[in-house]
Amino acid sequence: xxxxxxxxxxxxxxxxxxxxxxxxxxxxxxxxxxxxxxxxxxxxxxxxxxxxxxxxxxxxxxxxxxxxxxxxxxxxxxxxxxxxxxxxxxxxxxxxxxxxxxxxxxxxxxxxxxxxxxxxxxxxxxxxxxxxxxxxxxxxxxxxxxxxxxxxxxxxxxxxxxxxxxxxxxxxxxxxxxxxxxxxxxxxxxxxxxxxxxxxxxxxxxxxxxxxxxxxxxxxxxxxxxxxxxxxxxxxxxxxxxxxxxxxxxxxxxxxxxxxxxxxxxxxxxxxxxxxxxxxxxxxxxxxxxxxxxxxxxxxxxxxxxxxxxxxxxxxxxxxxxxxxxxxxxxxxxxxxxxxxxxxxxxxxxxxxxxxxxxxxxxxxxxxxxxxxxxxxxxxxxxxxxxxxxxxxxxxxxxxxxxxxxxxxxxxxxxxxxxxxxxxxxxxxxxxxxxxxxxxxxxxxxxxxxxxxxxxxxxxxxxxxxxxxxxxxxxxxxxxxxxxxxxxxxxxxxxxxxxxxxxxxxxxxxxxxxxxxxxxxxxxxxxxxxxxxxxxxxxxxxxxxxxxxxxxxxxxxxxx
Amino acid sequence: xxxxxxxxxxxxxxxxxxxxxxxxxxxxxxxxxxxxxxxxxxxxxxxxxxxxxxxxxxxxxxxxxxxxxxxxxxxxxxxxxxxxxxxxxxxxxxxxxxxxxxxxxxxxxxxxxxxxxxxxxxxxxxxxxxxxxxxxxxxxxxxxxxxxxxxxxxxxxxxxxxxxxxxxxxxxxxxxxxxxxxxxxxxxxxxxxxxxxxxxxxxxxxxxxxxxxxxxxxxxxxxxxxxxxxxxxxxxxxxxxxxxxxxxxxxxxxxxxxxxxxxxxxxxxxxxxxxxxxxxxxxxxxxxxxxxxx
Numbered sequence: 142x143x144x145x146x147x148x149x150x151x152x153x154x155x156x157x158x159x160x161x162x163x164x165x166x167x168x169x170x171x172x173x174x175x176x177x178x179x180x181x182x183x184x185x186x187x188x189x190x191x192x193x194x195x196x197x198x199x200x201x202x203x204x205x206x207x208x209x210x211x212x213x214x215x216x217x218x219x220x221x222x223x224x225x226x227x228x229x230x231x232x233x234x235x236x237x238x239x240x241x242x243x244x245x246x247x248x249x250x251x252x253x254x255x256x257x258x259x260x261x262x263x264x265x266x267x268x269x270x271x272x273x274x275x276x277x278x279x280x281x282x283x284x285x286x287x288x289x290x291x292x293x294x295x296x297x298x299x300x301x302x303x304x305x306x307x308x309x310x311x312x313x314x315x316x317x318x319x320x321x322x323x324x325x326x327x328x329x330x331x332x333x334x335x336x337x338x339x340x341x342x343x344x345x346x347x348x349x350x351x352x353x354x355x356x357x358x359x360x361x362x363x364x365x366x367x368x369x370x371x372x373x374x375x376x377x378x379x380x381x382x383x384x385x386x387x388x389x390x391x392x393x394x395x396x397x398x399x400x401x402x403x404x405x406x407x408x409x410x411x412x413x414x415x416x417x418x419x420x421x422x423x424x425x426x427x428x429x430x431x432x433x434x435x436x437x438x439x440x441x442x443x444x445x446x447x448x449x450x451x452x453x454x455x456x457x458x459x460x461x462x463x464x465x466x467x468x469x470x471x472x473x474x475x476x477x478x479x480x481x482x483x484x485x486x487x488x489x490x491x492x493x494x495x496x497x498x499x500x501x502x503x504x505x506x507x508x509x510x511x512x513x514x515x516x517x518x519x520x521x522x523x524x525x526x527x528x529x530x531x532x533x534x535x536x537x538x539x540x541x542x543x544x545x546x547x548x549x550x551x552x553x554x555x556x557x558x559x560x561x562x563x564x565x566x567x568x569x570x571x572x573x574x575x576x577x578x579x580x581x582x583x584x585x586x587x588x589x590x591x592x593x594x595x596x597x598x599x600x601x602x603x604x605x606x607x608x609x610x611x612x613x614x615x616x617x618x619x620x621x622x623x624x625x626x627x628x629x630x631x632x633x634x635x636x637x638x639x640x641x642x643x644x645x646x647x648x649x650x651x652x653x654x655x656x657x658x659x660x661x662x663x664x665x666x667x668x669x670x671x672x673x674x675x676x677x678x679x680x681x682x683x684x685x686x687x688x689x690x691x692x693x694x695x696x697x698x699x700x701x
Numbered sequence: 702x703x704x705x706x707x708x709x710x711x712x713x714x715x716x717x718x719x720x721x722x723x724x725x726x727x728x729x730x731x732x733x734x735x736x737x738x739x740x741x742x743x744x745x746x747x748x749x750x751x752x753x754x755x756x757x758x759x760x761x762x763x764x765x766x767x768x769x770x771x772x773x774x775x776x777x778x779x780x781x782x783x784x785x786x787x788x789x790x791x792x793x794x795x796x797x798x799x800x801x802x803x804x805x806x807x808x809x810x811x812x813x814x815x816x817x818x819x820x821x822x823x824x825x826x827x828x829x830x831x832x833x834x835x836x837x838x839x840x841x842x843x844x845x846x847x848x849x850x851x852x853x854x855x856x857x858x859x860x861x862x863x864x865x866x867x868x869x870x871x872x873x874x875x876x877x878x879x880x881x882x883x884x885x886x887x888x889x890x891x892x893x894x895x896x897x898x899x900x901x902x903x904x905x906x907x908x909x910x911x912x913x914x915x916x917x918x919x920x921x922x923x924x925x926x927x928x929x930x931x932x933x934x935x936x937x938x939x940x941x942x943x944x945x946x947x948x949x950x951x952x953x954x955x956x957x958x959x960x961x962x963x964x965x966x967x968x969x970x971x972x973x974x975x976x977x978x979x980x981x982x983x984x985x986x987x988x989x990x991x992x993x994x995x
């Protein structure tokens with residue numbers, strides 16, 4: 142057992158003994174409150190930690206759950222078994238509704254929108270007096286009663302809250318399994334490449350947001366039934382800041398982080414009693430210092446060294462992956478056009494790449510080469526025209542779907558999360574190819590030696606190969622390589638070139654964008670030259686390079 | 702008559718909001734990060750004025766405008782502290798980190814003020830004097846006029862510095878392409894800190910302007926940062942002119958809706974409109990979609 146796990150078990154056991162035998166009734170109240178915050182923070186970890194989005198609505202979800210339970214309990218005398226599920230349901234419903242406009246926003250706007258939502262709910266709670274009791278809130282919320290058995294304050298309530306917290310931990314553990322954790326990491330650290338991995342990032346983010354809402358609503362409901370009153374305090378920005386502080390100080394990713402953060406921040410006022418009203422100033426300083434000096438919180442500090450990479454789950458076998466496994470598909474683009482403002486980035490581009498063919502694309506900067514790659518792979522949409530892959534129309538398919546259908550790509554700058562190992566990367570790319578053999582793919586690319594190294598530590602040339610390997614690992618039929626040779630030495634370019642040739646021999650249709658004519662010329666079966674969004678030459682490399690228009694546009698040589 | 706007074710109210714509120722929003726954009730442009738402590742900087746400016754008045758003999762009825770230099774000094778120091786502690790050490794981390802550190806600074810400021818002065822709203826002395834002056838049959842509040850005039854002087858000064866001076870050109874260069882600016886010898890760190898100082902001074906000045914008529918309490922930071930933020934969404938991310946325009950629109954909307962219904966409804970409607978705007982135009986009202994290259 143690793144030392145971190147044993148520490149968690151000893152810590153948990155010690156805490157239980159303290160709660161059972163030594164805690165005063167006041168201590169027990171603090172522990173109960175901690176348990177509620179554990180649920181809230183576990184929820185916040187989904188969206189803030191794993192999805193990496195600064196939601197400022199977690200406090201609002203807490204308040205929404207609190208008010209749902211508060212109103213039902215106080216106005217209608219509803220029992221916990223009714224109010225609790227309804228609180229979760231109400232919060233998730235609101236979250237699902239706002240997620241439509243909110244989740245596709247970029248980070249700054251996402252924070253703003255979630256903050257606006259919070260302020261809106263607070264205003265409603267204060268001003269809708271007949272329902273919410275206005276600024277005073279509502280009292281007389283019934284205590285937790287289950288099948289006629291009322292939970293007394295103190296140990297019974299404390300145990301109950303921590304049982305719910307334990308269930309929340311199980312849900313969190315089950316939701317953040319290894320595969321999904323890796324997918325979240327890709328989404329957080331290389332957002333542009335998420336879809337190229339075949340990951341549906343909007344679905345991931347949606348899931349994280351709804352889970353955070355559900356946990357927030359549950360925590361709010363628990364809070365109201367233990368406090369027996371609900372007030373606008375529960376919706377104030379203060380709850381949000383408390384939750385944020387717990388998550389940052391404890392740790393954004395793990396169950397231990399949530400528990401540590403919640404316990405620490407609920408007990409800190411006791412320990413800092415000497416500071417009196419200035420206590421919250423000290424908490425602010427703690428938050429600031431944590432972000433600067435311990436970005437992964439206490440959880441990060443507790444990680445004893447860096448945990449050594451786990452041996453691969455898939456056992457290494459000697460068989461190489463059968464080249465016939467790799468699908469083959471013809472990629473056809475017709476009449477593609479795209480404008481950015483007044484600039485024609487693509488102007489009536491027609492293209493056909495057959496299986497086994499390597500088509501090179503050259504052209505000066507701004508000719509539309511990367512735009513073409515983006516539109517083919519779905520990361521940009523064309524204004525007109527169609528793209529088909531193996532006969533299927535993929536013009537309007539979402540980017541991740543195109544990757545899954547068998548058209549993958551690489552980027553000008555390799556997009557590989559620094560903390561994930563090469564093996565992790567390949568495994569994520571193969572997520573919906575259960576039969577795929579990770580080790581065989583790595584062996585084909587001669588990457589077994591670096592398989593367990595984090596991508597942030599490997600050399601640039603190898604990163605390029607990993608990126609190509611990632612694109613091939615999903616067993617695509619067609620491949621778009623955006624400047625795979627850029628920044629590489631001639632030897633490394635040679636290796637990438639040989640790789641491309643093998644892939645084409647195995648039946649892939651390859652579109653290869655590069656500036657370097659010397660690199661492309663011996664490699665490609667056909668060459669295309671673009672200028673100002675148009676294809677100005679298409680044919681064998683010799684013919685294209687001899688074309689006077691190409692020489693004029695690309696080499697700046699005016700033929701007389 | 703009433704309409705004219707309402708309009709003047711809206712304009713003075715808009716002028717103060719414009720200062721807040723401009724300060725916000727200055728920092729945004731220099732760092733591409735959102736300074737969440739900006740709302741608390743407004744509050745800090747207001748409370749500096751309250752505190753300075755406290756030290757003066759109570760029978761001495763001084764005009765609030767005399768306090769402006771004091772407010773400027775205090776909030777400039779605050780701005781430098783925000784830049785040095787909450788931004789520079791983590792400038793290479795994802796933008797979410799700066800969000801969190803500036804939230805922490807806001808928390809420190811708000812709770813420090815709360816512990817020192819209490820939660821109750823306070824008021825600063827009027828800028829020039831109370832009462833109204835008659836102008837072609839319309840009675841105009843001196844305070845409103847003074848707010849508009851002070852804000853115009855500050856905004857005009859900023860415009861001149863940015864457009865006409867070498868320092869202003871360096872500012873603009875840093876906001877357009879920080880790497881290039883550094884490459885041609887501009888001291889990026891110095892300009893960054895300066896933007897924090899100037900941005901926070903603008904917020905602080907707005908605090909002084911707002912603190913007489915609208916009162917100021919330690920918890921006012923959140924709605925203020927939210928309005929600055931909304932002004933930037935309306936005006937286009939990073940646009941100074943747009944931010945000032947957006948701030949004025951928010952003030953006109955607030956005063957207008959509050960006049961025919963109530964203040965909470967005005968505020969609530971504003972937030973609903975923001976959510977709708979973001980739904981229809983995720984890049985902001987006048988913003989261009991940003992292209993990210995890989």
